[in-house]
Amino acid sequence: MPTVTVNAVRLHYEQRGSGAPIVCIHGAGSSSALWLDALAKLGSLGRAIAYDRRGYGRSERPQPCDRIDVAQHTQDAAALLDALGAAPAIVIARSYGGEVATDLALRHPDRVRALVLLEAVPADLVPAAAAWTRALRDRLRDAAAHAGDDAIGEALIGAALGEGAWSSLPDEVRRVFKHNGPAALADLEGEWLRTDAAALAAIDRPVLLVAASDSPPEFRDPNDAMASALCDARTALVGGGHLIDPAAPEVLAFVEEVLEAGPMQRR
Numbered sequence: 001m002p003t004v005t006v007n008a009v010r011l012h013y014e015q016r017g018s019g020a021p022i023v024c025i026h027g028a029g030s031s032s033a034l035w036l037d038a039l040a041k042l043g044s045l046g047r048a049i050a051y052d053r054r055g056y057g058r059s060e061r062p063q064p065c066d067r068i069d070v071a072q073h074t075q076d077a078a079a080l081l082d083a084l085g086a087a088p089a090i091v092i093a094r095s096y097g098g099e100v101a102t103d104l105a106l107r108h109p110d111r112v113r114a115l116v117l118l119e120a121v122p123a124d125l126v127p128a129a130a131a132w133t134r135a136l137r138d139r140l141r142d143a144a145a146h147a148g149d150d151a152i153g154e155a156l157i158g159a160a161l162g163e164g165a166w167s168s169l170p171d172e173v174r175r176v177f178k179h180n181g182p183a184a185l186a187d188l189e190g191e192w193l194r195t196d197a198a199a200l201a202a203i204d205r206p207v208l209l210v211a212a213s214d215s216p217p218e219f220r221d222p223n224d225a226m227a228s229a230l231c232d233a234r235t236a237l238v239g240g241g242h243l244i245d246p247a248a249p250e251v252l253a254f255v256e257e258v259l260e261a262g263p264m265q266r267r
Helices: 032-042 070-083 097-107 127-147 149-161 171-179 181-189 222-229 249-260
Strands: 003-006 009-016 021-025 047-051 089-094 112-118 207-212 233-238
Touching: 003 070, 009 032, 009 070, 021 032, 021 070, 021 097, 032 047, 032 171, 032 249, 070 097, 089 097, 089 249, 097 112, 112 249, 127 149, 127 181, 149 171, 149 181, 171 181, 207 222, 207 249, 222 233, 233 249
Parallel strands: 021 047, 021 089, 089 112, 112 207, 207 233
Antiparallel strands: 003 009, 009 047
């Protein structure tokens, strides 16, 4: 099982292919286990890496795990890229993973070649999205208080995909979200990325912002605000709901375009 220890935490990662690095950052409740199909497709374009963030999947969960700030995830991501010799990378992030990816581009621009954000705009950028995320945090708190940590994952899926979605998921997917429930709540209890349009304007990398047609507006609308703030951004709308395929045709085409533009030197 490939692991790397950074910032005193052991992180598990999966890797496919070779060449230019493409690094994948999962969302709240998820893990690299749900990215393996996409990783195989991305591995045909470059060296595709998906890792479990601290507290998630097969990575270490330091105790107590009641609060994880986005800055901790960001420092882990930067250190992982360095440890694996994978910078600068095309960074693909889904949902909460976008908080980490955007913070990485702001704090460590030399580690980022391009960004793909799958309904992954920082929640604090748009008031309605921030309010929705605070309500989600409260819902997960309530689930944990009344039914225990095992109930957090189901509450998360119900909020993101609809109340009947949990029972329709494959058993292996439900196991992932059940296991990662405490880490998901810890993410929401921690400090989120605090940013605004002026700060985001400093990101000078190409960015693809992807939204899903069946998602609620709190997921879709922040893409427009993010696109307006960035200097080199485009948007795409795909079918389905919030769990957007990281290897959707629009994503693969963007990654190929970035790679064809030639290597970016670290600054």
